[in-house]
Amino acid sequence: MPRINEEKLRDALKVYFIVGSNNCVKNPVQVVEEAIEGGITIFQFREKGKDALEGHEKYMLAKELQAICKTKGIPFIVNDDIDLAIELNADGLHIGQEDEPVMNIRKKIGDKILGVSAHSLEEAKIAIKNGADYLGLGPIFPTKTKEDAKEVRGTTLIEELRANGLDIPIVGIGGITIDNARTVMKAGADGVAVITAISQSEKILETTQRLSENVL
Numbered sequence: 001m002p003r004i005n006e007e008k009l010r011d012a013l014k015v016y017f018i019v020g021s022n023n024c025v026k027n028p029v030q031v032v033e034e035a036i037e038g039g040i041t042i043f044q045f046r047e048k049g050k051d052a053l054e055g056h057e058k059y060m061l062a063k064e065l066q067a068i069c070k071t072k073g074i075p076f077i078v079n080d081d082i083d084l085a086i087e088l089n090a091d092g093l094h095i096g097q098e099d100e101p102v103m104n105i106r107k108k109i110g111d112k113i114l115g116v117s118a119h120s121l122e123e124a125k126i127a128i129k130n131g132a133d134y135l136g137l138g139p140i141f142p143t144k145t146k147e148d149a150k151e152v153r154g155t156t157l158i159e160e161l162r163a164n165g166l167d168i169p170i171v172g173i174g175g176i177t178i179d180n181a182r183t184v185m186k187a188g189a190d191g192v193a194v195i196t197a198i199s200q201s202e203k204i205l206e207t208t209q210r211l212s213e214n215v216l
């Protein structure tokens with residue numbers, strides 16, 4: 001199988017929902033089902049941080065969420081955990097700058113979708129050269145979800161990459177809500193990645209629908 005077509009990926013990245021059980025007020029399975037109903041276009045399983053599931057429990061939740069995504073045609077991406085991504089035959093993996101080098105990961109996952117976090121033009125160029133399919137840039141706005149997040153950059157890095165002719169698919173991440181999503185798209189992103197905006201909403205379906213309307 002060839003690597004995913006860039007335009008298809010651009011479309012898939014529009015409403016990117018990321019979650020782990022510890023981000024959810026309700027049952028994560030219900031959260032993901034409602035978010036899919038509301039119009040998310042891609043999903044990332046990110047089970048990390050305080051109270052995160054481990055071992056068999058983590059595996060079983062990932063498997064259940066993957067099955068739900070599969071029936072609805074939503075790509076299922078695993079955060080950080082390459083072994084889990086390979087074991088589940090996930091659609092892709094998202095890694096950061098602290099993880100194994102992009103080139104090694106690309107060799108291990110073959111043609112699966114590979115997302116890489118970047119915090120500078122330099123990091124972005126290296127990630128692209130070594131096989132990233134898309135970039136996650138952030139935090140765009142202040143976030144409480146990631147304790148070790150880098151400095152807030154607004155949309156400046158998205159604009160800098162586009163001004164330098166980088167046309168790789170990009171998602172903005174960090175503090176993105178219904179109200180500021182449009183700003184991120186206007187800066188040149190192909191999509192927005194959110195955790196809190198959807199997972200902590202009291203009305204997940206409606207929130208996701210409204211977020212989608214501001215992005216699509």
Ligand SMILES: Cc1ncc(COP(=O)(O)OP(=O)(O)O)c(N)n1
Nearest residue numbers: 079080094095096097117136173193
């Ligand atoms: C779509 C997307 N973009 C960025 C990130 C952040 O990845 P990373 O910097 O590796 O941090 P953790 O999420 O692993 O804490 C992401 N997960 N997804």
Ligand SMILES: Cc1ncsc1CCOP(=O)(O)O
Nearest residue numbers: 143145146174175194195196
């Ligand atoms: C994983 C990650 N990477 C940069 S910011 C962030 C957290 C995004 O979560 P939220 O949408 O709740 O701000």
Ligand SMILES: [Mg+2]
Nearest residue numbers: 080094095096
């Ligand atoms: Mg990571």
